[in-house]
Amino acid sequence: MPLDPATVRRIARLARLRLEEAELERLEGELGSILAWVEQLDEVDVSEVAPMTGAVAMALKMREDVVSDGGDAEIVLGNAPERIGDFYAVPKVVE
Amino acid sequence: MRLTDLGIAAARTGLARRDFSARELALAHIAAIEALNPRLNAFITATPEQALAAADAADAARRRGESESLSGIPLAIKDIFCTRGVRTTAGSRILGPFVPPYESTVTRNLLRDGAIFLGKTNLDEFAMGSSTTSSAYGSTQNPWKRKQNPEARLVPGGSSGGSAAAVAARLAMGATGTDTGGSIRQPASFCGITGMKPTYGRCSRWGVVAFASSLDHPGPFGRSVEDCAILLRSMAGHDPRDSTSVDRPVPDYEAACRRNIKGLRIGVPREYCVSGMAAEIGEMWRAGEEWLREQGAEVVEISLPHTKYGLPTYYIIAPAEASSNLARYDGIRYGLRVDGEDLIDLYERTRGEGFGAEVKRRILIGTYVLSAGYYDAYYLKAQKVRALIFKDFSDAFQNVDAILAPTAPSAAFAEGEKTEDPVMMYLNDVFTVPADLAGVPALSVPAGLDADGLPLGLQVIGPPFGEEVVFTVGAALERAAGFTSLPALRAGEVLR
Numbered sequence: 001m002p003l004d005p006a007t008v009r010r011i012a013r014l015a016r017l018r019l020e021e022a023e024l025e026r027l028e029g030e031l032g033s034i035l036a037w038v039e040q041l042d043e044v045d046v047s048e049v050a051p052m053t054g055a056v057a058m059a060l061k062m063r064e065d066v067v068s069d070g071g072d073a074e075i076v077l078g079n080a081p082e083r084i085g086d087f088y089a090v091p092k093v094v095e
Numbered sequence: 096m097r098l099t100d101l102g103i104a105a106a107r108t109g110l111a112r113r114d115f116s117a118r119e120l121a122l123a124h125i126a127a128i129e130a131l132n133p134r135l136n137a138f139i140t141a142t143p144e145q146a147l148a149a150a151d152a153a154d155a156a157r158r159r160g161e162s163e164s165l166s167g168i169p170l171a172i173k174d175i176f177c178t179r180g181v182r183t184t185a186g187s188r189i190l191g192p193f194v195p196p197y198e199s200t201v202t203r204n205l206l207r208d209g210a211i212f213l214g215k216t217n218l219d220e221f222a223m224g225s226s227t228t229s230s231a232y233g234s235t236q237n238p239w240k241r242k243q244n245p246e247a248r249l250v251p252g253g254s255s256g257g258s259a260a261a262v263a264a265r266l267a268m269g270a271t272g273t274d275t276g277g278s279i280r281q282p283a284s285f286c287g288i289t290g291m292k293p294t295y296g297r298c299s300r301w302g303v304v305a306f307a308s309s310l311d312h313p314g315p316f317g318r319s320v321e322d323c324a325i326l327l328r329s330m331a332g333h334d335p336r337d338s339t340s341v342d343r344p345v346p347d348y349e350a351a352c353r354r355n356i357k358g359l360r361i362g363v364p365r366e367y368c369v370s371g372m373a374a375e376i377g378e379m380w381r382a383g384e385e386w387l388r389e390q391g392a393e394v395v396e397i398s399l400p401h402t403k404y405g406l407p408t409y410y411i412i413a414p415a416e417a418s419s420n421l422a423r424y425d426g427i428r429y430g431l432r433v434d435g436e437d438l439i440d441l442y443e444r445t446r447g448e449g450f451g452a453e454v455k456r457r458i459l460i461g462t463y464v465l466s467a468g469y470y471d472a473y474y475l476k477a478q479k480v481r482a483l484i485f486k487d488f489s490d491a492f493q494n495v496d497a498i499l500a501p502t503a504p505s506a507a508f509a510e511g512e513k514t515e516d517p518v519m520m521y522l523n524d525v526f527t528v529p530a531d532l533a534g535v536p537a538l539s540v541p542a543g544l545d546a547d548g549l550p551l552g553l554q555v556i557g558p559p560f561g562e563e564v565v566f567t568v569g570a571a572l573e574r575a576a577g578f579t580s581l582p583a584l585r586a587g588e589v590l591r
Binding site: 007008011012014015016017018019020023027030031033034035037038039040041042043044046049050051052053054055056058060061063075076078079080081082088090091092093 | 192193194196294295296309310335338339341342401403404407408410411418422425426427428429430431432434435436437438439440441442443444446447448450452455456458459460462463466473475476477478479480481482483485516517518532533534559
């Protein structure tokens with residue numbers, strides 16, 4: 001079942017994705033059929049199962065809380081699409 | 096013999112004996128890339144000058160009596176590993192202008208051991224795909240051709256299709272890839288080479304452009320099991336910069352390739368016998384069982400009961416993680432920026448123009464399954480089924496040392512053959528996805544040809560951190576299969 005247009009628009013907005021009208025229409029069908037397909041998981045009884053969050057069970061290691069890198073604005077800003085001095089430049093946010 | 100036909104093990108010997116220099120080896124591969132890449136589009140970015148400078152350094156080091164395990168070995172790097180000073184695109188328009196100021200841990204390990212990088216290979220955008228057709232830099236062509244219809248443009252598999260095509264066509268001696276749902280093993284199978292996905296955490300993900308963090312596994316491609324073993328030993332190891340990297344000693348995988356399989360118990364999962372699988376694949380699987388029995392292994396049927404739920408589980412978890420990981424591409428700090436009326440409009444236009452159709456589909460699915468009201472029904476449920484899939488493997492490895500299965504349900508298909516319906520394309524990964532969900536090591540080794548003359552791979556799956564037994568069984572299959580067929584397009588062959 002196709003996803004309704006309002007839902008596709010809502011999740012596109014949540015995902016910060018601008019979609020053209022033609023894309024929206026195609027996605028209603030495609031997303032609907034993918035979601036219908038994954039719903040076969042409803043056949044599985046998971047009432048007694050704990051969710052798996054990672055592939056290898058392990059305790060996270062601690063490391064020394066020290067400065068190991070940084071302090072080079074030129075390297076950090078090297079890929080900036082737009083900069084002003086040592087800052088990233090963005091459109092005006094606060095009037 | 097052409098230098099481009101050598102494997103890594105043989106090239107190491109030749110370099111040590113001074114039969115040829117690292118510069119000659121690099122030049123032979125650079126010439127092959129110049130001749131064939133316009134046709135194959137295996138590389139997005141070739142770096143011949145850096146390769147020659149590194150080769151000269153390797154030769155100079157050798158003259159001083161210093162050499163490492165990969166000194167002078169020319170490799171291709173999937174364009175998802177950040178390489179310092181060399182553009183890294185992940186196959187996406189949104190990273191088109193991105194030049195990393197740092198080196199990924201896996202590539203740093205390879206450089207530490209003397210490897211030479213020939214360039215960055217093509218992939219499905221953000222590694223999302225099974226055909227290398229969703230790259231913003233054009234599709235990669237499989238160097239193999241159908242006997243009956245040599246005009247058809249076949250896909251190399253994906254997502255690491257550029258790496259697999261480069262190694263198969265002898266443009267590189269080995270390559271790196273990443274496997275999230277099958278992206279090393281399926282292209283290895285389609286291109287008639289060997290590819291290894293190690294245990295989750297064996298190879299650091301630091302500096303690898305993230306797709307689905309709990310599923311992304313870096314690993315090697317080679318033209319033999321031994322070459323993959325050599326590369327994995329260099330790539331693997333603990334990295335404090337990746338909190339999921341595992342702190343365990345890295346064994347000598349080459350030695351594992353030389354062990355015999357006498358007394359090993361090999362499981363054959365009955366659920367991997369799916370309808371619609373090509374007949375030759377079933378026959379090759381039976382042949383594989385026989386090859387292992389002849390060398391002294393015991394083959395037993397096993398059950399992995401939740402196999403059919405692997406794909407739908409994957410297509411919830413992977414897009415969910417992808418939608419979070421790809422939120423960082425906002426047009427502010429690096430990559431493409433498309434200006435808008437305000438900041439939100441800038442984000443939306445940048446992402447709308449920067450991402451391709453498959454990436455958008457997965458971001459939207461991921462956003463949907465994580466959104467309020469749907470999280471439990473989709474994402475939490477998938478994480479629980481993932482636990483059952485992991486348990487299937489744990490139970491199986493109580494009774495067997497390794498599992499034998501086909502790598503993919505078909506040989507390489509032609510461009511456009513499976514693109515109309517996204518779910519059809521997803522089914523390609525039916526045999527590879529479960530090992531990613533469980534995080535267990537798995538390797539694909541070429542085992543035969545189908546009726547069209549296209550290569551087919553067999554897959555060996557091992558228990559967590561069982562890379563050694565996977566290499567041992569993989570090498571046994573390789574010896575018995577005696578796979579010597581060559582792709583139509585390869586270095587040194589006259590182009591037709």
